[in-house]
Amino acid sequence: MNSNDRNFQAYLDEMNIITILLPLSYHHGSSSTFSISDESQKVTTLQIIKKQQIENNNKYICRLGEEISFGHPYWIIDEHGGKTDLQIGAVIRTESFDERFFYDGNDLGVSFMENQTQFKLWSPTAAQVKLKLRKPNSTFSEIIKMRREEKGVWSVLVHSDLELFQYTFLVQVNQEWRESVDPYAVAVTANGELGVVVKLEKTRRQKPFLPPFENPVDAIIYETHIRDFTIHPDSGVKHKGLYLGAGELNTKGKDGEPTGLSYVKDLGITHIEFLPFNDFAGVDETEPNKDYNWGYNPLHFNVPEGSYSSNPLDPYARIIELKQLIDNIHSQGIRVIMDVVYNHVYIRETSSFEKVVPGYYFRHNELGFPSNGTGVGNDIASERKMVRKFILDSIRFWMEEYHIDGFRFDLMGILDIDTMKEVRKTCDSIQEKTLIIGEGWNLNTPLAMDKKAIIRNQSKLPDIAQFNDKFRDTIKGNTFYLYDKGYVLGNEHYYVEAKEVITGSVGIDKEGSGLLSNPSQSVNYVECHDNHTLWDKLLSCLPDMDELLHIKYHRLATGLIILSQGIPFLHSGQEFFRTKRGDGNSYKSPDHINRLDWNRKQLYSDNVNYIKGLIQIRKQFPCFRLKTGDAIRNYIQNLPLPIPLIGYSIQNENHDIREVLLLINPTRSKQSIQIPDGKWSVLVDDEKVEISSKQLVLGKEMVLEPVCLTILAKK
Template structure:
């Protein structure tokens, strides 16, 4: 029976509640009795407890006298002789359903070993499930029925080695067959059309051991996109835009100086964060150069994207090449952060989640429609037990199988606090020091605000970093208003906020509590893949200035990212004034907009060396990466400088220096200031930065150069 043949509809909305919709065109929408029957033909009456008219229907709420058995067909009959199948409705979004069908096994998906292949799928609302097998060398396919087990799990063991066979699941729900790729698939065909059975043990590598990261504030994150990183004609990379290219060593640009991974190592970065590299929509893997996409269109969460592979049609190639990349990066002493998108899927209706258990994996609003806090048509319901389990299983998989060192959660505010806490526990159980950061924006999704993993609830997420939009908008100006000028432009209205964010957003200069509780929660940045680059904002805001002043403003903004308390986050190429030619949303713009222009690294080598020097200062001087609110309060003092200048004094933080000063002048003119008396070593001025002395100065007076920061240290 197809849905368009149903005279009226009946839905199981709670374990004991059935909602029936009678069209007014059918007996005026009126019925005095309803009953339910099953395959045994036993007929039981339903009790009508409420009736109301909704548009062209009469809606009847009825109560069951006893529960139904999921996985078996039922029919609803009325007093006119009408009959319809009972469809699974909103019951799947009830706590009772969650409790009844939660499955805690770790064996969902496919396992192939000892001449046997095991299939398991969680599909509690299905009446039948079959696995469809295809031999990759022929068009022949075989369909095998699966058995229903406890907790809504379906399974079958095939007594043969099916390595490299392609497979899908056929799932019968609400009288309709749907064909779906396994939600737990770890390998797929090109463009993710079919799952593929592989033996991951063939691809395993030893994890490179790195010295532990004592605290998240010791990290320096460098965000890049797999293709952007090497696609430029002068990147010096052979496998441009691919996993293998991102892992090539000793590559050089036109100037004969390092590019790619070797350059990032030389810069002093501790963590590379890649935009999503799980399987996503938007790029045809068989013609990857035709289109571009950032990767925030997730299809298969546990499969590497094929367009970055040398051979998308070989299911093993993308797995092995990604593992080789991660291993090479870690051998350089750098960790890998994976950008994960567990907040939505590309298209809800065609996703594996929706095909296998329709309606379960996504949030719905009070009218029963899918919610859209993400802005892409669906929100993942992370608070449901099997959704949370999927996220945790996926995190564990990437850590154990691919040796991922950290995760950046896209639109983390869609997810719930409890899930993020469990993510933290899962990561800690595998590798201490795993970095977890996320976008804690408060989005319009039907989850109570006290349960959202948002910045406002950071006290409930003490070990997770939050992208600090207050830092971003205070230092450079409002991201969503291109012409708003922040503190680095000399805007004195931002000075109180600037002092606060420089000190870790803990409320150092405020009477009220700060935005965050500890500096390790603050991910400090002025640009990322989203929105305009800092350079493009400067060119738009100050079109009449020469590039020298643009460079000074940019250098100051990036310098404050590196010298503020918290976790510094750099957008790749930021250190050589990355531009996207004014494109403020380049998620599918072509290579020439998004590519990392390695020629600019040579053109702006002075700035690259300056940023490299600041990174060394941050690493060498603990005063720029204090580990707690108490430490910041105890050792940070605000100097009485004229507005909008800022002076911070750090005392008793290093054996070598008794005091370190950070002095900031965002104005275009030189500014005389008073400083504590003594002999001071200059570690950074408007031209140079590093751990060795640039010059020494004596006395209580200093003239600050325009638009720059100065670091002084006293022995």
């Protein structure tokens, strides 16, 4: 029945409740009775329990005597003999629907048996589902009917080896046919237009042994984008902008020094975090140099992006090349964090989710409209059972198939706590100590506050780390006010917060008074792919200052990331003052804005070596990696220095160095201070880092250089 042929509309809104809308232009919107009829012509009267006028319609709420059988057509008949098809309405967002149709099998998508290929799709509200198959290099399609099984799963077994066949599903819901790519597709054609049948076992590699990783605070994260990482003309990389390029080893810049992956290894990084590399919209894969995108427009969650592949037309190329990249990173003893975007899809109406089970996968507000906490027009309803299952299945897939070591959850605050707890369990069942970090921002999505995976609910997510925006804004100044100066820029208003965030945001003076419970929950950063780089903020905040002072401020902020309690997070190129030429939202800006400029590494090699030295200090001294809030309160003591100077004495247990002093002077003048008695080695000052320093400070007094981090150590 075409929507234009309907005199009125009827929706199944609960398992036994039907909502009927009669336009006032149709018999004045009036009917004293309604009945329901099925394929067998059996007619049952509905009980009208409420009637009200809404705009140009009368709305009738009716009760069904018995539940309907999903997947079969029904008609609603009014007293005038008018007839309309019963459409699937808000019932899909009820708990009873979730209970009835939750499918716990692990065989959705495509699976193989000997010379047989099986396709399964979860689509409980569909009346019919067909498989559309196309041979490789052919325009001819074969349509095969699928059979409805338990829990709303549709299935067909084709007695043939269909490797490299292209496929989609044709799904009929509410009398309308839609063509959809398989939500569980693991391979697609260029630009994700069709699913492709592939044999992943052909692409599998053995995961190499990685050095032990005990606690999140042992991580040093380096965030980059596969294209940005190598696309610069002087990157020294052959396969620029591609998976293959990001995995190249022993590449060198114009100075003959390492670039790319070998450089990251040399810097001392433990985890590389890549911006999304699942299949996304915004770049034409057949012309990858034409457009640029960060990748937060997810199309297919279990397929690698094709624009980073050497041949987007070959469905296997992107799979093999991504696996090779991950393998090469692992060969350097570095782990891979995948940036995942399970909070929204690119366009709700055209997504596989919406075509296969309309309305189910997305949250709706009290008026029945899709909610928009993400700001892109849709929020994934992670609290629904089959949505949660999809996320968990996807996480498992990336870990088992691609050997991913950790996940960064984009807009994690859209997701619910129970889903994130299940993510933690799933990861631990495959690889303990998997690093999970997320953006726990509180966004306006219709989910109860106590169920959101946000920072204020961190105590319910003890094993998931949160991006610490309090650290970011305290140290450098508010991210959303370009001219706001933070603690390191000499703003004393941030002094109290600075003392708190440097010591892990756990409540240094009193348990329970901090933002977080343990330092392993705090991702400490001052810049990432989003917003202005720190260098660009400094140029805006302090435009008349000479570059030397910009360098000192930047070095102090980056040094505090590395030496504060928690998990240090560096934006790639931050160590050589990455600039995006003032662009504060470069998600689709061209390469010359986004690329990593490897010539700056040469230009600012002193700073690179300084940051490299701080990373070594962090790794060498356990006192900069305390694992619990209690340890921080027990081992760190505040030194009574004049505001805005900050000083801490930190006990360094089970080490030949027994005590370390961390001293911070954010002012532009030298400061004379009192320090505890003893013979102190100077490990770090404003210019150099030395793990075994011969420079000593004796007695009770010393002078701190302007805008400077100082570390003293005592045996």
